[in-house]
Amino acid sequence: MKTTQSPGTHSVNAHSENTQVYCFEHEPDAEQTLTVSIARAIAAVTGTEPGSLRPRLYDVLDTEALEQLIRRSREAGSQVKVSFEIADLFITINGNSRILIQMPSTS
DSSP states (O other): OEEEEOSTTOEEEEOOSSOEEEEEEOOTTSSSOHHHHHHHHHHHHHTSOGGGOSSOHHHHSOHHHHHHHHHHHHHHTOOOEEEEEETTEEEEEETTOEEEEEEOOOO
16 A cells, blocks of 8 residues: 655555545544535545535535534544545545545546
């Protein structure tokens, strides 16, 4: 597995010949919401602006419910995992606020 450091507090991991998986860490106590962290992670992976993603995150899922679920999971010390697809990307959010983005193979 190859690991590189990207700007900010995000680390990027890429592995497998057919799939790329990128890992980003959301800091729960930061002023930035989990939703904004997800949008920025998607933008970093796709090379786009966070606001240009279509469909938008809130068109695909209830972002307030996601934020609440992850926050409560973290506070309770449980390990919830939420996955969804958007713009040909498979996104998984762990209870520890880790954002995993899986990109399809380009071959």
